[in-house]
Amino acid sequence: MLSQSTQLEVKNLTTCFRTSKGNVMAVDEISFSLKKGETLCIVGESGCGKSVSALSIMGLLPPSGYVKSGSAIFQNNDLLLMTTKELEKLRGNRISMIFQDPGSSLNPVMRVGDQVSEIFQIHLNISKQEGQKKALEMLKQVEIPDPESRMLAFPHELSGGMAQRIMIAIALACNPDILIADEPTTALDVTIQSQILNLMSEMQLKTQTAIILITHDLGVVAEMADNVLVMYCGQVVEYGDVKTVFNSPIHPYTKALMKSIPIIGKKTRRLDAIPGRVPSLDMLPSGCRFERRCAEKNDNIVSNCQNKIPPIFNVDSVHGSRCWLEKGNE
Amino acid sequence: MTTYIIKRLLISIPVLFGILLVTFVLARLIPGDPCKAILGEKATVEVCEKFEKRFGLDKPIHTQFFLYSKRVVVADFGNSIRFSRPVSQILVERFPVTIELALGGLVVAIFAGVFLGIISALKHNTSVDVGTMVLANVGISMPVFWLGLMLAYLFGLLLKDTIFWLPPSGRLTAGLSSIPFFEVWGWEVLKGTTKSKFLEFFANHYIFNALITGNWEIFKDALRHMILPVIALSTIPMAIIARITRSSLLEVLGRDYIRTAKAKGVKSKNVVSKHALRNAMLPVVTILGLQMGGLLSGAVLTETVFGLSGVGRMLVEAIYARDYPIIQAFTVMIAVAYMFINLLVDISYGFLDPRVRLE
Numbered sequence: 182m183l184s185q186s187t188q189l190e191v192k193n194l195t196t197c198f199r200t201s202k203g204n205v206m207a208v209d210e211i212s213f214s215l216k217k218g219e220t221l222c223i224v225g226e227s228g229c230g231k232s233v234s235a236l237s238i239m240g241l242l243p244p245s246g247y248v249k250s251g252s253a254i255f256q257n258n259d260l261l262l263m264t265t266k267e268l269e270k271l272r273g274n275r276i277s278m279i280f281q282d283p284g285s286s287l288n289p290v291m292r293v294g295d296q297v298s299e300i301f302q303i304h305l306n307i308s309k310q311e312g313q314k315k316a317l318e319m320l321k322q323v324e325i326p327d328p329e330s331r332m333l334a335f336p337h338e339l340s341g342g343m344a345q346r347i348m349i350a351i352a353l354a355c356n357p358d359i360l361i362a363d364e365p366t367t368a369l370d371v372t373i374q375s376q377i378l379n380l381m382s383e384m385q386l387k388t389q390t391a392i393i394l395i396t397h398d399l400g401v402v403a404e405m406a407d408n409v410l411v412m413y414c415g416q417v418v419e420y421g422d423v424k425t426v427f428n429s430p431i432h433p434y435t436k437a438l439m440k441s442i443p444i445i446g447k448k449t450r451r452l453d454a455i456p457g458r459v460p461s462l463d464m465l466p467s468g469c470r471f472e473r474r475c476a477e478k479n480d481n482i483v484s485n486c487q488n489k490i491p492p493i494f495n496v497d498s499v500h501g502s503r504c505w506l507e508k509g510n511e
Numbered sequence: 512m513t514t515y516i517i518k519r520l521l522i523s524i525p526v527l528f529g530i531l532l533v534t535f536v537l538a539r540l541i542p543g544d545p546c547k548a549i550l551g552e553k554a555t556v557e558v559c560e561k562f563e564k565r566f567g568l569d570k571p572i573h574t575q576f577f578l579y580s581k582r583v584v585v586a587d588f589g590n591s592i593r594f595s596r597p598v599s600q601i602l603v604e605r606f607p608v609t610i611e612l613a614l615g616g617l618v619v620a621i622f623a624g625v626f627l628g629i630i631s632a633l634k635h636n637t638s639v640d641v642g643t644m645v646l647a648n649v650g651i652s653m654p655v656f657w658l659g660l661m662l663a664y665l666f667g668l669l670l671k672d673t674i675f676w677l678p679p680s681g682r683l684t685a686g687l688s689s690i691p692f693f694e695v696w697g698w699e700v701l702k703g704t705t706k707s708k709f710l711e712f713f714a715n716h717y718i719f720n721a722l723i724t725g726n727w728e729i730f731k732d733a734l735r736h737m738i739l740p741v742i743a744l745s746t747i748p749m750a751i752i753a754r755i756t757r758s759s760l761l762e763v764l765g766r767d768y769i770r771t772a773k774a775k776g777v778k779s780k781n782v783v784s785k786h787a788l789r790n791a792m793l794p795v796v797t798i799l800g801l802q803m804g805g806l807l808s809g810a811v812l813t814e815t816v817f818g819l820s821g822v823g824r825m826l827v828e829a830i831y832a833r834d835y836p837i838i839q840a841f842t843v844m845i846a847v848a849y850m851f852i853n854l855l856v857d858i859s860y861g862f863l864d865p866r867v868r869l870e
Contacts, residue, residue, distance in 0.1 A: 241773055243765070244635075265779065273776035280774075285767040290789050290864055300775045335865040351775060 188358050188391045189215040189238075194251035194261075196230070196237045205462040207233045209415040210251070213408075215359065218389040222402040222423070224438075225412035226459060231395045234412075235361045237261070239278055240268045255359070274304040277352040281364040283344035287336035293347055294320075294332030300354045319350040323380060342373035346380065353384050360385075361393045366401065378405060399442055403427060408499075411435050414459060414470040417493065421500035431502040433477045469505065477506060512861065516854070523850050527843065531583065534842040535576050538835045544568075545592050545833035566592055579839070586705075588840035593832045598840045601825065603708045606844065607715035608682065608821035612813065613806045615737050616744035620802070624749040625795065628756020633783065635761060643753065650750030655809045659743040659816035666739055678736045680818035682717060687732055689717045695724045740817040744809050748802040755798050760791040792863055800856035807845055 196208040208230040215221050223231045236242050238253050238260055253260040255276065260268070272278075280286045288296060297319055298312030307315075313332070320328035323346040336344055345365060352360055362381065366374035378401065385392055394405055402409055406423040411432065419432040430436045437455045457474040460466060472478060472486040485491075485505045494507035545568065546559040554562070563569040567578065582589060588598035631643040667679025683689065691714030693700055700707045714720045718737065721730035763769065764787055772786045773779075811823030822841055829837035860867045 239774060241770055269776045269778055271776070272774055278774040280767060280771065282767060286771045288768040288772065288786050288790070289866060291786070299777070303776050303778075337866050348771070351771075 186217045187214055188217055188255065190252075190254040191234075191238065192252050192254075194234060194237060194253060195249040196233050196242065196246060197249045198246045200245070200463070202463045206249070206465075207246070207415055207462060208237065211410075211412070211415075211417050213410055213417070213420065215391045215393060217358075217391055218385065219407045220385070220392045220394055220405050221408045221410060222394045222396060222406035223410045223412060224396055224399065224402050226397060228459060228462075229412045230415040231397075231412055232363050235278065235363055235393065235395055239272060239276065239361065240265070241278075270304075273300050273351070273357075274355045275357050276359045276361065277355070277357045278361040278363065279345070279348045279352045279365050282368045283341055283348050284336070284368070286348055287344055289336055291335075292332070293334050293336065293339070296336075297332075297347065297350055297354065300351055304355050315354070316350075319354055320347075322384075323347070323350045323353075325350075340373075341369050342376060345369060345373075345377050349377070349380060349384070353388065353390065356388050357390055359391050359393065361395070363395045364397070365394075366398070367396075374401075375404075381405075399438060411438070414465065415462065416470060416503060418471065418503045419501065420493075421496075425500050431496060431500075431507060432471075432504050433475045433506075434471045435502075437474075437476065469503075482506065482508075512858075516858065519854050519857070523854075526850065527846065528580075530843055530846045531580065531839065532576070534839045535579065535835075538830075538833075538838045539572065541830065541833060543833060545835065548831070548833040549593055566590075583843075589836040591829075591834055591837050593829070593834045593837070598836045599708055601837065602840060602844060603712045604715060605820060605822050605825045605841075607712060607717075608819050609807070609810050609814070609823060610848075611716055611718055611737065612740055612744060612810055612819065612821060613803070615741040616748065616806050616809070617799075617803070619741055619745040620748035620752055620806075621799065623745070624752025625756050627749075627753040628795075629760060629783070629788070631753065631757040632760035632764065640757075644757070647750040647753045650746045651754075653746060655743055655747065655812045656816055658746055659740070659813055662739045662743055663816065677738050679739060682733060682736050682819060683729065684732050684736075687729060689714070689720055689729050689733070690724070690726070691715075692720050692724045695726075740813045740819060743816065744806060744813045747809065748805055751798060751802060752795060755795050756791065759794045760787060763787045763791040766790070789863060793860065796856055796859055796863065800853045803849055803852045807849070 191214070192212045193210045194208055194212070195206060195210050197204045197206050211230070211234055213221060223234065225231050233242070233246065236246070237248050240260065240263065242248070248261050251261065255271070258267075260271075260276075263271075287293070294313055294316050297316035298309065301307055301312040301315045302309060305312075305315075317328055317332060320331060325331050325343060325346055331339070331343075336347075339347065348365075352362075360381075365381070366377050369377060381392065381394075382405065384390070392405075394401070396402060402423065409419075409421060409423050409426045410417055411419040411426070411434065413434050419426060419430065419435045426435065427439070430439055434455075437453075441453045441455065443449070443452055455474055460470060460473070466472060466487070468485070468487040468489055469475070469491050475486070478486050482505045489505075491503050491505045491508075493501045493503045495501040496507065544559070545566070546554055546562045550558060550562065560569070567575060570578070579589065586599065588602070590596060591598050591601060594601065627643050627647065631640045634640045663679035666675060666677040670676050678684065691711065693710045693714065698710075700710060717733040718730060721727070721733060760783075764783075769782060769787055772782050777786065807823070810821060811827060813819070814821040814824040815827070822845065826838065826841045828834075829841065
């Protein structure tokens with residue numbers, strides 16, 4: 182039984198993909214929980230499994246992907262065990278999702294108004310006219326200028342920011358319990374980015390929707406997150422509330438990420454980067470996945486780092502890290 | 512939109528003139544002359560001179576073309592050399608047969624092709640998909656005349672005296688005749704006038720004529736006669752459409768907006784019908800315009816196999832007989848039909864995809 186305010190409890194979610202080189206594990210035993218009105222940021226490099234985790238929860242994995250194990254408990258039901266029909270009732274209604282590229286995420290041959298009203302027609306079982314009315318209302322809420330004429334526009338007639346507002350309107354139409362935003366601002370320029378993030382925060386205040394925000398932008402994390410989940414190579418390497426993680430990161434990967442943020446006013450010849458590259462998912466090391474790029478490994482623990490995957494060591498009840506260095510501090 | 516259509520129609524005038532010129536020249540480049548072809552090898556020089564004078568073939572070729580173009584502008588295609596009848600009258604008799612056949616073929620090809628393509632895409636990489644695509648490959652590889660003969664043999668001969676029997680030739684069963692709608696409705700039409708030719712043209716579409724006059728016996732009979740030729744004619748375009756639909760739909764189903772639709776909770780079948788299909792139809796429509804050419808050339812073979820007196824068969828016979836007026840008129844009419852279909856295809860882009868603006 183979940184506590185009243187916990188919306189989603191993901192435990193040991195493991196997702197694999199069938200490839201020509203055999204099955205690869207894109208998400209490896211990730212766990213997190215999400216409370217009402219909370220914003221959880223999942224942060225990490227491209228290909229670390231952020232989006233795949235979200236798609237696994239939504240049941241929207243591409244045909245080559247499958248959930249190997251784990252559970253995602255939403256309102257006492259495991260989303261991962263649900264049939265497509267059961268999921269269809271939840272998607273867009275209780276759990277909705279917005280995507281990275283708003284330009285390609287809207288159907289190019291359908292009018293914007295029809296795409297927004299469709300979600301009302303599906304989940305509220307109302308007529309097209311009523312759906313259109315509600316859609317117009319929704320467009321006003323997400324502050325689309327001149328909403329009446331935008332209802333009749335096609336997606337290619339909208340700017341990127343406007344299209345993302347439409348996506349947000351669709352996603353929040355039915356007051357969902359959970360909104361998964363998969364890099365919602367990556368394709369937008371910086372001013373539009375902050376507008377979209379503000380809009381999401383405002384809407385969240387009104388509806389108490391819990392948000393899972395997937396991003397690789399630490400600036401976005403700092404602005405939006407209550408809690409943070411740092412992922413590397415399909416695994417969670419550090420979690421905690423945003424202040425703790427930003428002020429006192431423990432995992433060498435998180436530290437390296439923080440160091441790579443350029444500081445305004447500080448003159449540097451080169452930006453700090455993490456040396457090496459992310460190992461390919463079909464050739465993962467047998468030990469810690471960050472070991473080859475780690476700046477902090479030392480002779481005392483290096484055999485552990487190379488040979489054994491570290492478990493998550495909890496520093497305190499809300500902060501943990503997947504690093505052998507923390508073994509003693511637990 | 513209207514400006515676009517008018518512009519396209521205006522552009523088609525020089526194109527048609529070009530087609531006229533090319534067919535005029537090409538027809539005369541065919542070795543042999545009409546006199547020998549029609550009167551026989553033993554025709555004497557005097558006889559041939561008279562013959563050529565009668566049909567205006569003795570004049571210089573550019574004068575012939577000038578006189579011919581002048582007549583064509585007022586829709587007078589001259590008289591057939593072989594039949595000594597107005598070409599327009601022959602067009603009125605022959606064209607409807609081919610139109611019925613080609614339209615029937617097109618409709619079957621579109622519906623069956625798109626249906627098979629959808630099934631195949633939805634059952635991607637299963638035995639259903641493989642089976643459908645093998646069938647499509649067989650369909651593409653089968654020559655029309657061979658398929659026609661096999662169908663005629665199977666349904667016309669082997670299944671004779673069963674309920675599956677289908678007539679292997681002709682447009683109507685012997686003894687039945689189609690009464691033109693204007694006669695049924697008692698219109699007074701003077702034979703040989705432009706108006707009567709116009710009405711006859713529509714009346715010669717037997718299925719259409721029977722439908723509007725409510726003559727169900729003729730309607731059923733004409734339809735039954737069309738089944739085998741239509742199957743033979745539609746197989747190749749159907750197979751091509753099925754393949755295009757499959758690959759196009761598979762591509763669309765992987766697009767971001769399909770994921771959005773699923774994330775909205777749209778039911779799987781509506782994802783395909785409401786979101787994917789219209790996006791997947793653009794390449795299919797393009798192919799349709801191109802396939803029309805295939806349908807018209809396929810009609811030549813189909814008409815020959817199934818003993819239908821349509822345009823294709825007439826054209827081949829006219830080439831043998833060096834019947835210049837018929838070759839020219841029929842080629843131009845086919846070109847007009849082809850251009851018209853492609854104009855329709857271009858206009859339909861505008862309806863299918865709002866990003867396409869016709870200007």
